[in-house]
Amino acid sequence: MTGLGDNIKCPQCGGAARVVWVSEDKKTLAVRCTRYHSQMSPPPTKFGAHAQTKTKKGMVFLVTRTEKKQ
Numbered sequence: 001m002t003g004l005g006d007n008i009k010c011p012q013c014g015g016a017a018r019v020v021w022v023s024e025d026k027k028t029l030a031v032r033c034t035r036y037h038s039q040m041s042p043p044p045t046k047f048g049a050h051a052q053t054k055t056k057k058g059m060v061f062l063v064t065r066t067e068k069k070q
């Protein structure tokens with residue numbers, strides 16, 4: 001059972017990530033990746049040609065459990 005503080009795979013890059021939050025029903029996890037992620041979805045602006053790709057470390061993702069194992 002995955003619990004708070006456990007190391008799991010990042011849902012985005014498959015790298016090392018850590019569980020930082022678990023919902024009460026334990027179906028949703030928040031994981032913080034230890035790698036750098038590029039932010040590929042800049043907000044639309046008039047200056048699209050200048051869109052920057054930033055990398056950010058420590059991004060947090062929500063993961064919803066789908067397995068039905070008891």
Ligand SMILES: [Zn+2]
Binds near residue numbers: 013
């Ligand atoms: Zn990652």
